[in-house]
Amino acid sequence: MKERLYLFDTTLRDGAQTNGVDFTLADKVAIAQMLDAFGLDYIEGGYPGANPTDTQLFSDPRKLDARFTAFGMTRRPGRSLSNDPGIAALLEAEADAICFVAKAWDYHVRVALETTPEENLASIRDSVRAAKAKGREVLVDCEHFFDGYKASADYALACARAAYEEGARWVVLCDTNGGTLPHEVEAIVGEVAKKIPGDHIGIHAHNDTEQAVANSLAAVRAGARQIQGTINGLGERCGNANLVSIIPTLKLKPEFAEKFEIGISDAKLKNLAHLSHTLDEMLNRAPDRHAPYVGVSAFATKAGIHASAIVKEPATYEHVDPETVGNRRRLLVSDQSGRSNLLAELERIGIAVEKEDPRLVRLLDEVKEREALGYAYEAADASFELLARRTLGAVPDYFNVERFDVNVEQRYNAVGKRVTVSMAVVKVKVGNETLISAAEGDGPVHALDLALRKDLGKYQQYIEGLDLTDYRVRILNAGTEAVTRVLIESQDETGERWTTVGVSSNIIDASFQALMDSIVYKLVRSGAPA
Numbered sequence: 372m373k374e375r376l377y378l379f380d381t382t383l384r385d386g387a388q389t390n391g392v393d394f395t396l397a398d399k400v401a402i403a404q405m406l407d408a409f410g411l412d413y414i415e416g417g418y419p420g421a422n423p424t425d426t427q428l429f430s431d432p433r434k435l436d437a438r439f440t441a442f443g444m445t446r447r448p449g450r451s452l453s454n455d456p457g458i459a460a461l462l463e464a465e466a467d468a469i470c471f472v473a474k475a476w477d478y479h480v481r482v483a484l485e486t487t488p489e490e491n492l493a494s495i496r497d498s499v500r501a502a503k504a505k506g507r508e509v510l511v512d513c514e515h516f517f518d519g520y521k522a523s524a525d526y527a528l529a530c531a532r533a534a535y536e537e538g539a540r541w542v543v544l545c546d547t548n549g550g551t552l553p554h555e556v557e558a559i560v561g562e563v564a565k566k567i568p569g570d571h572i573g574i575h576a577h578n579d580t581e582q583a584v585a586n587s588l589a590a591v592r593a594g595a596r597q598i599q600g601t602i603n604g605l606g607e608r609c610g611n612a613n614l615v616s617i618i619p620t621l622k623l624k625p626e627f628a629e630k631f632e633i634g635i636s637d638a639k640l641k642n643l644a645h646l647s648h649t650l651d652e653m654l655n656r657a658p659d660r661h662a663p664y665v666g667v668s669a670f671a672t673k674a675g676i677h678a679s680a681i682v683k684e685p686a687t688y689e690h691v692d693p694e695t696v697g698n699r700r701r702l703l704v705s706d707q708s709g710r711s712n713l714l715a716e717l718e719r720i721g722i723a724v725e726k727e728d729p730r731l732v733r734l735l736d737e738v739k740e741r742e743a744l745g746y747a748y749e750a751a752d753a754s755f756e757l758l759a760r761r762t763l764g765a766v767p768d769y770f771n772v773e774r775f776d777v778n779v780e781q782r783y784n785a786v787g788k789r790v791t792v793s794m795a796v797v798k799v800k801v802g803n804e805t806l807i808s809a810a811e812g813d814g815p816v817h818a819l820d821l822a823l824r825k826d827l828g829k830y831q832q833y834i835e836g837l838d839l840t841d842y843r844v845r846i847l848n849a850g851t852e853a854v855t856r857v858l859i860e861s862q863d864e865t866g867e868r869w870t871t872v873g874v875s876s877n878i879i880d881a882s883f884q885a886l887m888d889s890i891v892y893k894l895v896r897s898g899a900p901a
């Protein structure tokens with residue numbers, strides 16, 4: 372029998388403290404659903420009563436399997452429960468669980484709370500009792516627990532025990548300033564676990580010495596059975612413990628996997644990379660290429676010698692199978708890459724070519740040249756495939772865009788409201804036929820996309836199911852001037868997705884390149900005749 376470990380996500384609460392992150396109500400609802408679908412046990416939504424977004428979030432109906440948790444402070448010292456509006460808002464919130472934050476360091480009790488150690492203990496007990504009476508599951512985050520324990524072990528323990536004895540389901544030991552090291556966490560949690568059963572102890576680690584993940588695992592080794600963290604390690608300062616690193620470690624490393632089970636199935640684990648990248652995209656952040664398990668580079672290799680070994684025997688160079696976390700092996704077709712990388716990549720996408728084919732050198736040079744200009748072929752498989760097929764002479768000239776014109780106009784509409792309208796006109800030659808299409812869109816790129824795909828004559832049937840699913844823009848500094856890189860993700864009727872890239876000093880031109888690649892890729896995949 373494996374022991375159950377519980378995962379508590381605080382992306383929407385502690386993660387919302389990240390510099391530059393500002394979740395709207397709609398963001399929070401969407402992220403909660405995503406986390407729930409992934410299989411997390413607890414989702415901490417926020418701080419009802421503290422701001423209108425969180426108050427609204429906790430009053431709207433929702434349907435989640437995870438326990439949706441409200442966060443707030445314990446009763447204020449010197450006040451009664453009924454005279455504390457913070458507690459009232461917390462108890463009123465439509466939450467499955469309430470997580471109180473309580474002081475556990477006598478120094479903080481004295482200086483920050485300006486109260487007595489006894490009153491702080493009474494406040495913990497009263498708060499837990501009130502939430503339990505309301506039918507909520509209760510968690511108590513013991514703030515600065517590790518520093519408190521080092522300063523006064525008896526008092527820190529008394530706070531934890533007050534919570535536990537009053538019936539809190541979880542007593543969560545917090546390394547609030549993130550300064551504690553793994554061996555200290557393991558020793559202190561071990562001591563606490565002698566007084567409070569481990570299956571009631573949680574760990575909440577911050578990353579200020581870059582050991583939040585290690586500290587979380589150390590706590591589990593010492594007996595803790597709940598881990599609090601955030602997706603991608605979001606959180607103030609250096610962030611919280613990164614669940615995206617913790618989860619696969621618990622699932623894939625025998626020391627943990629053989630002993631514990633978590634609420635996330637093997638099948639769900641395959642969505643890990645997607646979950647991580649989706650959150651980044653919602654926040655308009657570039658995903659960390661070097662993120663463990665899920666980064667684009669996590670299973671990438673450049674050196675030619677390694678590449679040939681990896682193709683033969685992946686386990687020789689990889690600590691886990693990339694597919695288990697929804698990532699994949701990448702043999703970088705870029706700087707330093709040898710011929711074996713390129714060959715392996717071509718083989719992966721189904722292009723057969725002789726090892727000694729001189730065109731390989733040309734392709735390699737072309738890739739290097741273009742990457743120096745800002746093209747990102749690792750992120751744009753479909754554009755790489757087209758480039759490879761073109762260099763090897765296997766892409767027909769299906770059609771030719773002779774000219775296009777995009778205009779953006781701002782004016783008053785019929786009801787006197789200022790609107791911005793974009794229109795595109797495209798002149799395409801397909802065989803001997805010249806086709807002119809026009810379309811209006813929300814923006815210039817949207818209009819251009821619609822006009823391009825409106826009428827491709829005999830090829831129209833092949834692109835009917837084509838859809839743009841994502842559009843990302845980055846400004847790069849390549850060489851001396853800023854250029855724009857556009858990545859477009861497309862999808863077809865079969866659900867296949869592909870990404871294309873365009874680079875130019877002009878955003879419309881960069882978008883046009885990526886749109887063209889997407890359409891041509893679709894025609895190649897569909898086997899459209901030349």
Ligand SMILES: [Zn+2]
Pocket residue numbers: 385547575577611
């Ligand atoms: Zn925290």
